[in-house]
Structures are given as structure tokens and as C-alpha cells.
Amino acid sequence: VEDTYPSRKGLSSITDRQDPVIYAPQNSTPPIDPSQIEQFEQQGFIVLDNIFSSAEIEALQDESARLRSTASNDEQSEKAYTEPGHHEVRSIFSLHENSTVFKKLMMDERLAGLARYILNDQVYIHQSRLNYKPGFIGKEFFWHSDFETWHVEDGMPNMRALSMSVTLTENHTHNGPLMLIPGSHKKFIACEGKTPRQHHLASLKKQEYGVPSNEHLSMLVEKQGITTVTSKPGSVIVFDCNTLHGSNGNITPHPRANVFFVYNALSNKVAKPFCEQPPRPEYLCARSNIKPLTSSRSF
Amino acid sequence: VEDTYPSRKGLSSITDRQDPVIYAPQNSTPPIDPSQIEQFEQQGFIVLDNIFSSAEIEALQDESARLRSTASNDEQSEKAYTEPGHHEVRSIFSLHENSTVFKKLMMDERLAGLARYILNDQVYIHQSRLNYKPGFIGKEFFWHSDFETWHVEDGMPNMRALSMSVTLTENHTHNGPLMLIPGSHKKFIACEGKTPRQHHLASLKKQEYGVPSNEHLSMLVEKQGITTVTSKPGSVIVFDCNTLHGSNGNITPHPRANVFFVYNALSNKVAKPFCEQPPRPEYLCARSNIKPLTSSRSF
Numbered sequence: 179v180e181d182t183y184p185s186r187k188g189l190s191s192i193t194d195r196q197d198p199v200i201y202a203p204q205n206s207t208p209p210i211d212p213s214q215i216e217q218f219e220q221q222g223f224i225v226l227d228n229i230f231s232s233a234e235i236e237a238l239q240d241e242s243a244r245l246r247s248t249a250s251n252d253e254q255s256e257k258a259y260t261e262p263g264h265h266e267v268r269s270i271f272s273l274h275e276n277s278t279v280f281k282k283l284m285m286d287e288r289l290a291g292l293a294r295y296i297l298n299d300q301v302y303i304h305q306s307r308l309n310y311k312p313g314f315i316g317k318e319f320f321w322h323s324d325f326e327t328w329h330v331e332d333g334m335p336n337m338r339a340l341s342m343s344v345t346l347t348e349n350h351t352h353n354g355p356l357m358l359i360p361g362s363h364k365k366f367i368a369c370e371g372k373t374p375r376q377h378h379l380a381s382l383k384k385q386e387y388g389v390p391s392n393e394h395l396s397m398l399v400e401k402q403g404i405t406t407v408t409s410k411p412g413s414v415i416v417f418d419c420n421t422l423h424g425s426n427g428n429i430t431p432h433p434r435a436n437v438f439f440v441y442n443a444l445s446n447k448v449a450k451p452f453c454e455q456p457p458r459p460e461y462l463c464a465r466s467n468i469k470p471l472t473s474s475r476s477f
Numbered sequence: 478v479e480d481t482y483p484s485r486k487g488l489s490s491i492t493d494r495q496d497p498v499i500y501a502p503q504n505s506t507p508p509i510d511p512s513q514i515e516q517f518e519q520q521g522f523i524v525l526d527n528i529f530s531s532a533e534i535e536a537l538q539d540e541s542a543r544l545r546s547t548a549s550n551d552e553q554s555e556k557a558y559t560e561p562g563h564h565e566v567r568s569i570f571s572l573h574e575n576s577t578v579f580k581k582l583m584m585d586e587r588l589a590g591l592a593r594y595i596l597n598d599q600v601y602i603h604q605s606r607l608n609y610k611p612g613f614i615g616k617e618f619f620w621h622s623d624f625e626t627w628h629v630e631d632g633m634p635n636m637r638a639l640s641m642s643v644t645l646t647e648n649h650t651h652n653g654p655l656m657l658i659p660g661s662h663k664k665f666i667a668c669e670g671k672t673p674r675q676h677h678l679a680s681l682k683k684q685e686y687g688v689p690s691n692e693h694l695s696m697l698v699e700k701q702g703i704t705t706v707t708s709k710p711g712s713v714i715v716f717d718c719n720t721l722h723g724s725n726g727n728i729t730p731h732p733r734a735n736v737f738f739v740y741n742a743l744s745n746k747v748a749k750p751f752c753e754q755p756p757r758p759e760y761l762c763a764r765s766n767i768k769p770l771t772s773s774r775s776f
Contacts, residue, residue, distance in 0.1 A: 314691050318728050320613075351650035352705050354725065392613050396730040404729060406651050426653065427726045429617050430703060431695040 179335050179449040185326055185368040186453060190391040195364045197337040199418055201298035201443070209291050218296065222363030222421035225407055226414040229288050234477070235346075235412035241279040242346050242435055245270055245308055266312045269382060272461040273306040273437065280306070282477030284439045289342050290471050292416065293441035297338055300470035304328065304339060304440040304448070305462055311435070316354050316428030320389050323367065324440070325419040327381070327388050330373060330453045332463040337363075338446040339419040346435040349409045354428035356415060359395075361402045362422035367394050373453040378462055390422065398422065444470050478634050478748040484625055484667040485752060489690040494663045496636040498717055500597035500742070508590050517595065521662030521720035524706055525713040528587050533776070534645075534711035540578040541645050541734055544569055544607055565611045568681060571760040572605040572736065579605070581776030583738045588641050589770050591715065592740035596637055599769035603627065603638060603739040603747070604761055610734070615653050615727030619688050622666065623739070624718040626680070626687050629672060631762040632748040636662075638718040638741040645734040648708045653727035655714060658694075660701045661721035666693050672752040677761055689721065697721065743769050 182196050199219045202208065208215045210226065218224045230238075249258040249267045258270050273280040284290065284303055293301045311317075324341060328334040349355040367390040374380075377387060407415055417423065419440070428434065442448075448465055451457055457465055481495050498518045501507065507514045509525065517523045529537075548557040548566045557569050572579040583589065583602055592600045610616075623640060627633040648654040666689040673679075676686060706714055716722065718739075727733065741747075747764055750756055756764060 314694075318726050320728055350703075352656055352703055352725070357651055357729070392730065395613075399730050404649075404651055424728050426651070426728055427617050429619055429723050429725055430656070431691065431698050 221360040223417035285474035297443040299443035301441040304442040321424040333449040339442040353432040359422040363418040363420040520659040522716035584773035596742040598742035600740040603741040620723040637745040642714040652731040658721040662717040662719040
């Protein structure tokens with residue numbers, strides 16, 4: 179497989195995206211308002227409100243609390259990551275293995291159907307996780323393109339994947355909400371430095387490689403600004419695999435939690451990583467166990 | 478002098494404020510709109526917009542840039558504090574000694590006159606500083622009451638002081654703006670732990686003593702919420718010495734800078750610290766060199 183997006187090979191650089199954003203044929207009918215598809219194409223993200231009932235949202239919140247309490251009892255679990263310097267659980271992976279509720283949610287037509295439309299293909303879950311940013315001590319996530327990591331460290335060939343983050347708590351402007359740089363998905367920023375061994379053990383706590391340079395970030399923000407997503411529980415933030423995003427820390431008492439699914443086109447299955455390291459574990463990147471999602475009406 | 482607000486003597490506790498907020502006599506005419514004085518009394522802060530001309534704001538920004546470049550050349554200066562783990566200058570103290578522009582600003586009737594009105598006394602500068610939170614790496618400041626530190630470590634007897642922060646850059650919601658808990662100035666939170674030796678050397682980078690408990694913070698925020706101040710350069714945030722405030726970190730390219738003056742009533746001069754440590758240095762707390770400000774028409 180050709181490396182269309184070389185990164186971590188030397189100096190930082192910025193080039194144009196080589197792939198479409200919307201893969202659906204021009205005259206097909208989208209499962210959501212066409213203006214939202216247009217917005218996704220131009221900005222690299224959209225927010226869907228009011229797609230779940232309050233009973234559904236409560237069920238998701240309960241399931242999140244259950245998973246977190248199980249994970250806290252099993253601190254040694256390699257699939258649970260804690261805050262730097264703390265014991266609170268920050269991320270739990272492989273939700274389809276741990277949770278029937280979240281497995282059904284990722285298959286739900288309201289999510290998977292939209293992914294199939296935008297990517298115009300069957301889809302599978304490249305990664306799934308529950309993110310929990312605690313109050314008072316929540317740390318920042320620096321700006322990054324998910325695709326840069328999935329390409330370099332996982333061998334995802336092209337930009338034909340997207341993420342959905344289902345919010346489980348309220349996102350205020352003050353509790354470290356998701357920030358995105360609109361339009362950044364149309365550029366690819368190659369990052370400096372080489373990938374260190376076992377990079378994921380450190381990068382999932384605090385990423386130091388695969389981060390864009392301050393100069394490129396300043397340039398993009400200067401031109402396109404920053405969008406902060408505030409939302410109620412149960413909103414869905416859909417963003418392209420290459421949209422630059424990050425979040426500030428959180429000293430407020432309000433925690434932040436979301437479930438996060440990465441839908442990849444079946445035709446865009448991962449190959450050999452584009453760095454000189456072995457593949458990351460299966461719970462970070464589906465590789466041996468790739469199955470297209472079947473349709474489901476509700477979780 | 479009696480210790481009206483004991484703190485760092487044992488466990489955390491919350492009690493009522495013993496002092497007035499507005500010291501001006503009932504029927505006196507305020508130098509700003511009476512509704513703003515009322516708001517200050519109830520919330521513990523106000524924001525004044527459009528009190529400086531654009532030429533004045535530019536002069537302040539130029540002076541800030543000059544001071545920062547001087548301080549960077551003199552990294553050893555005890556009056557300049559850097560970001561944890563970085564060399565960028567975060568705070569420069571004793572502005573009346575370093576800068577004619579800022580000395581005139583702190584005497585300006587638009588600021589000092591309002592302080593005299595609220596405190597109903599002659600005023601002097603307890604502390605002055607230039608704060609600079611750089612882009613990309615700006616770290617958080619955890620919640621605190623300034624009065625708690627000034628009382629325990631400096632021996633300020635009563636709550637009869639206020640701060641003014643003159644913003645020099647734009648405060649967005651996303652670049653670590655000032656957050657305040659409205660109404661928190663009417664409670665006093667005694668903090669856990671004893672004051673360590675030379676506490677200011679660490680606390681000005683990252684405060685670990687004199688911080689309220691998570692339980693008390695949650696309780697106050699639950700009742701009264703959090704106000705985030707967004708503003709253009711040249712706005713003045715006026716807040717009571719005991720209003721709880723803090724700020725998140727800043728991964729955006731937008732730095733944050735402000736000049737910060739603490740006006741104390743002359744009748745509220747510092748005494749012996751209410752902890753078993755020697756007084757902090759003169760540049761953090763005026764003690765031997767206390768002079769009431771004289772009136773000045775403009776800087």
C-alpha cells in the first residue's frame with residue numbers, strides 16, 4: 179500500500195487532502211438534512227441534537243457509570259487508562275466486548291446509517307471507547323488529527339473514516355469541551371519526530387508525537403478560527419477522521435463523559451503501519467477481527 | 478490583631494463573611510452606575526467595558542510587550558515567574574517600580590477612584606503584577622480566594638480590599654479566561670493543611686495549599702454556577718478580595734495577558750502573618766513601603 183500521507187519522517191509540513199470528504203454519490207438522499215451534509219463537507223464536523231429520547235440517554239448514562247465502576251475495580255486492565263498522576267479512569271476501550279448497550283448503540287441506524295452514507299461503503303468499528311474527564315483535575319488533550327495516528331501507527335490507508343462522540347454529560351464552555359478547527363480536515367499536517375516504541379502507552383495519557391507544529395496550528399486558527407462545542411447530554415458530534423481537535427483541562431466540578439466510535443469504510447481496512455513499529459493492540463485498532471456492522475433499529 | 482478568618486489550622490470549613498462588601502455610605506453617589514455597585518455587592522465582581530480609549534489600550538499593550546522582553550533577558554529576576562517546565566514569563570511583579578505607564582494606570586481616577594468609593598477609605602497597592610498566559614502551553618490556576626492567602630501569609634486583617642484586572646488581549650471562552658463563582662465572596666472557606674516554608678516560590682506557579690476542598694467548591698457551584706468572563710482588550714474586571722476564581726489551561730494559539738492591581742484600604746494595612754512563617758517579600762505584599770495613592774487624571 180502506498181503511503182499517501184507521510185508523517186513523522188522529518189520536518190513538519192502542510193499539504194492538501196487527497197481524498198473526498200463526502201463519498202456519497204451526488205444525487206443520493208442523505209439520512210439527515212442536506213445542509214448538515216454540506217456543513218460536514220465544509221467544516222469537517224456537525225453536531226446532531228435531539229436524536230435520542232430521554233429514556234435512551236439515561237440508559238447510556240447508567241451504562242457508563244456501570245463500566246467505570248467495573249474498570250476502577252480492575253485498575254490493572256490494559257484497556258482502561260487513568261489520568262496522569264491520578265487513579266480516576268479516563269478511557270475504557272473495546273466497548274463492543276464490555277457492553278451490550280454500547281454495542282447496540284454503535285450499530286444503531288441513526289449513527290451507523292449516517293456513517294455508511296458519508297463513507298458510501300459498509301463500515302466497521304476501528305476503535306470504540308468511553309471517555310471520562312473528571313472534574314477538578316481533568317487534563318488537556320493537545321491538538322491532533324486522529325487520522326495522522328491511525329495512518330502512521332495503524333496503517334489506515336486513506337481518509338475514509340469518521341468519528342462519532344455521543345455526549346453523556348453537559349458540555350459547558352468551562353469544563354474542557356471539544357474544540358475543533360473548522361476546515362482543517364482539508365489539509366494534512368505531517369508531524370515532526372519518529373514514532374517511539376509502545377507509543378500508545380504514553381500518547382493516550384498525553385500525546386507528544388504526532389502533534390502538529392505551533393506554526394501550522396496558528397496559521398489554520400488565524401484563517402478559520404476555533405469552534406467550541408457546547409451541548410446537552412445525548413448530542414452526537416460527528417467529525418471527519420482528519421479534523422484537528424483538542425480540549426483544555428477542567429478545574430470545574432463538572433465532569434465530562436462521552437462514548438466515542440470510529441467508523442471506517444470496509445474498503446479502507448488497515449494495512450501494515452506506516453512507521454517502523456509493530457501494530458498497536460487490537461483494542462486500539464481492529465485488525466484481525468474486522469466485521470462490517472449489520473443494521474440495527476435501536477439499542 | 479485578632480484572627481477573624483482562621484485558615485490552614487486543620488480541616489476545611491465554610492463560614493459567613495464578617496465584613497461588608499460595599500463600604501461606601503448608603504446615600505453616597507458612586508462613580509459608576511449604581512446597578513453595577515449593586516451587582517458587585519451581590520456577585521462579588523463586575524466587568525467595566527469601554528473605559529479606555531484605543532490609544533490608551535495600545536499604550537498598555539506596548540508597555541506589556543516591553544516589560545516582558547526585559548524580563549526574558551533577566552530570567553534570574555526574583556520578580557518574574559515562569560510557566561512550570563517552561564521559560565516563558567508568566568508573572569512580573571512590582572509594576573510601580575518597573576513602569577511609569579502602569580504606575581500612572583494604577584493611580585488613574587477611573588480605577589483608584591472606584592476602589593476608594595467601594596472601600597470608603599484611602600487606598601494603597603498591596604500587590605501589582607503583569608500576568609501573561611502563553612498560547613499552547615498555558616497552565617491552569619486552581620480555584621482560590623486571594624484573601625485567604627493575603628490573610629494567612631501576609632496578615633491582611635479584614636476583607637476590605639479588591640482587585641482590578643485590566644485585560645490586554647481578548648478573553649475568549651477557549652483561551653483559559655477568568656472564571657468566578659458568583660456570591661462566593663460572602664462565604665469564607667478555611668483551607669486544610671499548614672503553610673509550608675517559602676510557599677510563594679511554589680504557589681505562584683501552582684498552588685497546593687490555601688485551596689478550597691472539592692466538596693465546598695461543588696456545593697457553591699451547584700448553588701451559584703460559574704461565570705466566565707469574555708472581553709475585548711482594555712476591559713476591567715473588578716472583583717472582591719474574597720471572590721473564588723480560577724482559570725483553565727490554554728492549548729489555543731491565543732495568549733492571555735492582563736495587568737492586575739490589588740487595592741487595599743489604608744485602615745486594613747497588613748499586620749503579622751496569621752501563620753508561623755515570616756512575611757512574604759515586599760514585591761508580593763507591600764509592608765514597609767505603604768503609601769496611599771494620590772489622585773491622577775490619566776496615565
